[in-house]
Amino acid sequence: MSTGNGVLVRVEDVHRTFWRGAEQIDVLSNLHLEVPRGEFLALMGPSGSGKTTLLNLIGGLDRPTSGSVEVAGERIDRMSNRRLAAWRARHVGFIFQFYNLLPVLTAERNVELPLLLTHLSKSERRRHVETALHVVGLTDRSGHFPRTLSGGEQQRTGIARAIVTDPTLLLCDEPTGDLDRKSGDEILGLLQALNREHGKTIIMVTHDPHASARATRTVYLDKGRLSAEKPE
Amino acid sequence: MRFLGLIWSNLKRRKLRTSLTLLSIFVAFLLFGLLCAIKEAFTAGITLAGVDRLIVRHKVSLIMDLPVTYGPRMERIPGVVSAVPFVWFNGIYQNEPKNFFATMAVPPAPFLDLYRECVLPEDQKQAWLNTRTGAIIGRTLAERFKWKIGDRIPLTSPIWPNKEGGAWEFDVVGIFDGANKGTDTSGMYFRYDYLDEGRAYGEGLVGWYGARVSDPEQAAAVAKAIDAEFANSPYETKAEPEGAFVQGFIQQIGNIKTILLAILSAVFFTILLVAGNTMAQAVRERTEELGVLKALGFRDGLLLALVLVESGVMAAVGGLAGLGVAWLITARGSPVPAMLPVFYLPTRSLLIGLGLVFALGFAAGVLPALQAMRLPVALALRRHV
Numbered sequence: 001m002s003t004g005n006g007v008l009v010r011v012e013d014v015h016r017t018f019w020r021g022a023e024q025i026d027v028l029s030n031l032h033l034e035v036p037r038g039e040f041l042a043l044m045g046p047s048g049s050g051k052t053t054l055l056n057l058i059g060g061l062d063r064p065t066s067g068s069v070e071v072a073g074e075r076i077d078r079m080s081n082r083r084l085a086a087w088r089a090r091h092v093g094f095i096f097q098f099y100n101l102l103p104v105l106t107a108e109r110n111v112e113l114p115l116l117l118t119h120l121s122k123s124e125r126r127r128h129v130e131t132a133l134h135v136v137g138l139t140d141r142s143g144h145f146p147r148t149l150s151g152g153e154q155q156r157t158g159i160a161r162a163i164v165t166d167p168t169l170l171l172c173d174e175p176t177g178d179l180d181r182k183s184g185d186e187i188l189g190l191l192q193a194l195n196r197e198h199g200k201t202i203i204m205v206t207h208d209p210h211a212s213a214r215a216t217r218t219v220y221l222d223k224g225r226l227s228a229e230k231p232e
Numbered sequence: 233m234r235f236l237g238l239i240w241s242n243l244k245r246r247k248l249r250t251s252l253t254l255l256s257i258f259v260a261f262l263l264f265g266l267l268c269a270i271k272e273a274f275t276a277g278i279t280l281a282g283v284d285r286l287i288v289r290h291k292v293s294l295i296m297d298l299p300v301t302y303g304p305r306m307e308r309i310p311g312v313v314s315a316v317p318f319v320w321f322n323g324i325y326q327n328e329p330k331n332f333f334a335t336m337a338v339p340p341a342p343f344l345d346l347y348r349e350c351v352l353p354e355d356q357k358q359a360w361l362n363t364r365t366g367a368i369i370g371r372t373l374a375e376r377f378k379w380k381i382g383d384r385i386p387l388t389s390p391i392w393p394n395k396e397g398g399a400w401e402f403d404v405v406g407i408f409d410g411a412n413k414g415t416d417t418s419g420m421y422f423r424y425d426y427l428d429e430g431r432a433y434g435e436g437l438v439g440w441y442g443a444r445v446s447d448p449e450q451a452a453a454v455a456k457a458i459d460a461e462f463a464n465s466p467y468e469t470k471a472e473p474e475g476a477f478v479q480g481f482i483q484q485i486g487n488i489k490t491i492l493l494a495i496l497s498a499v500f501f502t503i504l505l506v507a508g509n510t511m512a513q514a515v516r517e518r519t520e521e522l523g524v525l526k527a528l529g530f531r532d533g534l535l536l537a538l539v540l541v542e543s544g545v546m547a548a549v550g551g552l553a554g555l556g557v558a559w560l561i562t563a564r565g566s567p568v569p570a571m572l573p574v575f576y577l578p579t580r581s582l583l584i585g586l587g588l589v590f591a592l593g594f595a596a597g598v599l600p601a602l603q604a605m606r607l608p609v610a611l612a613l614r615r616h617v
Contacts, residue, residue, distance in 0.1 A: 053610075061527055062610045082531055089529020096613070100524045104241040114528045116234050161528075 008169065008201050009035035009058055014067030016053055027053045029224040031067070040195040040202045042215035044230070049221045051205040052173055058203060059092050059171045060084045072168060089117045093162030097174035099154040101146040107157045108133065108142040114165045132160040135198075136190060152183030159190060163200070170194065172204040176211050188214045235534075239542050242514070250546070253510045257550025257592070258557075260503040261585060265558020267492050268581035272414065273566070273574050274488045283448040285346065286455050287477040288315070288441040291468040297437035298467050300428075306443055309461055311454040313446050316342040317438035319427060323387035323400075323420065325377065333373055334419035335387065336439075337427035340366075346442050349411040350421075356381070356406030364426050368406035370417030372565065379404055394430045414574050418566075443471070500588070507596035511543045515600035522604050523612025536605040543597025544590070551589035555582060 016028040027050040035041050045051050056062035057069050060076045069077045072091065079087060093114075101110045108129050115125040133139050136156040146154050155175060162170055172191065176184030192214050194200045204215060212218045220227050243250050288306065290296035298317075306315035316338060323335030340360045344352060352360075352368060360366045369379060379385065386399035394400055402422055410417045428435055445454045455471035462469045472480075515522070522535060530538075559577050566575030 056610045059527070061613070082533075085526065085529050085531045087529075088527065094524075094527050096524075100520065100613070102241075102521050102524070104245050105238070109237065109241075113238075113525070116238070117529050122234075 006036050006038075007034050008037040008039075008072055009033070009203070010068075010070040011054070011058065012068045012070070014054075014057065014064040014069065016050070016057065016062070017065045027224055028057075028064070031224065031226055033219070033226055035201065035203060037201055038195070038199050040192065040214070040216045041204065042212035042218040043203060043205045043221060044207065044209075044212055044218055045221035047207075050224050051221050054221065055171050055173055055203065055205050058169075059094060060088050086117075089114060089165065091168045093165070093167040093170045095155070095158050095162050095170060095172040095175045097177040099146070099151075099158045099178075101154055101157055101161075103146050106143050106145055107138060107149065107153075107160075110146070110157055111142075111160045111164050113161060118165070128164050129160075132164040133157075135163065135194075136160045150183070151179050152186055155179060155183070155187050156190065159187070159194075163194065163198075168201060170200050170202045172202060174205055174207065176206070176208060181210075184208075184211065235538060235541075239538060239545060242518075242542055243545065245514070249510060249513075253507055253546060254550040254553075256503055256506050257547060258554040260499050261551045261554025261589070262558050263499055263554075264496060264585055264588070265555050265577050265581070266561065267496060268585070269558070269562045269575050269577045271488060271492045272576060272578055272581070283473070283475070284445050284451070285474040286443040286445060286451060286458070286471050287474050288443055288455075288458055288469050288471040289439075289477075291459075291470045294440065296467075297434065297439060298441065298469065300436045300438050302462065302467070302469070303438075303441060305461060306441065306458055309454065309457050311445050311447065311450050311457065313444040314342055314346060315441045315443040316346045317424060318440050318442060319424060319437075320391065320439045321387075321389050321422075321427065322391050323389055325385065325387055327388055331377075333376075334416075335389075336419065336421055337424045338421050339424050340421075343421060343442075346444055349415045350408045350417075351411050352406050352408040356408075359405040360423075363403055363405050364423060365401060365403050366405035367402040367420050367422035368408050369404055369420045371407055371409050372416075372418040373420060374404075374407045375565075376418070381405060381407060392427065392431045392434065395432050397432075400430065413576060413578075416574050418574075442474070500592070504592060504595055507543070507546065507592060508599065510546075511539070511596050511600045512603070514542075515539060515604050518604075519607065519612050522607055523609050526607070526609040527613065532605040536601045539601035539604050540594065540597045543601070544593035547589050547593030547596065551585070551592065555585045555589070 011031060011033040014028055014031040015026065018025045018027055031054070033054070043051050043054065053062065057064055057077075058071065060079070063077050067077075068075055074087070076084060076087060102113070105113070111129045111132050112125055115128055120128065129142075130139065133142050136159050138153060138156050138160060141149060141153055146157070149157065170191070175191065176187050179187060188211055191202055191204065195202050195216070202215075204211070206212055220230050288298070288302075290298055300317055303315045303317055306312050319337040321335040321337055323333065325331035325333075340357070344350065344357060356368065360368055367385070374380065381404050383404045385402045385404060387402060388399050402420075408417065424438075443458070445451050451473050455473070458471040459469050525535060526532075559582065562575060562577040
């Protein structure tokens with residue numbers, strides 16, 4: 001995966017409109033965004049400003065009403081659902097606010113989930129899972145079910161699941177929003193390490209200025225428009 | 233194979249709910265198996281009825297007798313190969329009404345020639361021909377009372393008391409097996425001449441005739457000719473193909489097939505609702521997780537397959553266990569041999585049961601599976617918020 005000028009994500013003239021009955025809601029309007037490879041971008045804004053919608057568009061979970069979304073040179077807004085699913089499996093790791101682990105699976109089985117879509121053998125999958133859990137420092141809790149893990153441990157499991165396929169792009173939606181300050185700091189430190197030491201490009205949606213301070217750049221989204229400055 | 237762990241974990245998610253659903257499916261298929269065996273018990277006679285055999289009885293009722301002289305007269309009618317008299321004896325062992333079983337007096341050689349599905353070794357056949365008090369018993373009856381060749385069996389009959397007023401004595405000279413699985417081997421046959429000479433009254437009378445015709449396609453015409461032969465006599469007859477006779481006999485109880493079909497349909501519809509509701513509930517409560525799987529790259533078709541397989545596994549585990557237990561129960565033989573002498577689960581019914589297992593799995597899973605497949609991923613992930 002490569003793109004010209006070192007830009008990994010390019011969002012151009014994107015509009016996203018939702019309909020609530022007869023009412024049209026323009027969540028994103030005329031939006032432009034470029035994210036260079038290797039950047040740790042924080043995306044801030046008030047509730048309902050469209051942060052998660054933008055993240056979903058970049059992650060191929062949603063499609064723009066108009067405009068283009070290009071990731072690593074590929075127009076993901078034009079892909080079929082089937083191709084988009086395969087693309088997500090290969091190139092994107094998602095980290096959610098509420099961890100979104102499957103409660104019936106142990107930590108290691110949760111981390112293994114994305115690998116089930118690959119051609120790796122069982123032993124290869126196990127090796128990848130061990131590596132991912134080692135990176136997030138959760139090797140000793142690998143056999144535990146989510147309900148027996150703390151919030152911080154669950155989020156670390158979520159991060160291990162996001163990185164286990166070695167994706168190009170990590171998309172984090174309020175990754176510390178459900179954690180106390182100490183656990184949140186640990187998670188942010190982990191994301192920073194993934195960015196600095198492993199070269200992962202990270203886009204993180206957050207409300208928290210303390211979290212955005214860890215990013216290399218912060219952009220603000222308000223009323224569907226992006227700016228580099230925090231709006232008044 | 234790599235997704236089996238995920239499917240299994242989902243089935244274990246709500247153990248009580250899964251167990252109760254499995255139990256209901258198990259009971260449904262157990263019931264299916266047993267009802268099929270009961271249906272077979274009632275209809276085996278129709279299925280195995282000889283196409284070249286007629287039953288000739290009194291026109292008014294089966295309980296009214298016919299003269300033994302009708303036999304030779306019938307054999308003179310073109311198309312009739314042989315006419316064999318039968319007398320219902322209603323034998324009871326040890327004066328215990330529960331020890332009742334089918335007992336009939338017949339002439340040995342013509343009977344064995346007419347009912348070739350009663351397989352008797354040649355030496356035992358000769359013994360029967362040579363022993364006036366001789367009787368042959370079916371394998372099921374022999375096992376029921378632990379009788380063996382050489383045993384002397386005293387039987388009483390509420391219909392035919394003997395001249396001495398005591399029990400009739402019979403010598404077991406042969407044990408016959410059925411040529412087919414559905415052949416009734418729960419009865420006993422003894423010699424007509426022994427009965428006729430020993431009974432206190434009714435000499436020269438028989439209950440009905442079994443007649444073999446030379447051309448099965450002419451059976452209806454031959455039956456008509458027999459009835460015409462005895463028209464306007466004190467003993468008018470009603471001749472009909474054996475299958476029709478057995479069916480008419482069964483229908484005195486009711487339309488068994490329709491009754492069983494109605495019960496099975498009601499049971500299956502209920503089970504389908506239970507299993508379908510369980511699957512739908514399981515998918516509904518996992519909406520967010522399905523969204524996560526989609527976000528991770530699980531394709532719509534894969535999710536459809538996973539939900540369908542989950543439903544299929546549930547139907548297969550419960551259904552196969554139910555069919556298996558039904559098969560084991562029926563393999564042990566009839567629990568009431570006097571009432572249901574033929575009692576087994578036919579292969580045909582097992583195959584239909586297997587088909588129903590898959591149909592149940594599919595029908596219960598298809599709507600929740602489609603629901604999971606069509607779920608917009610962004611919407612599913614927002615459920616938590």
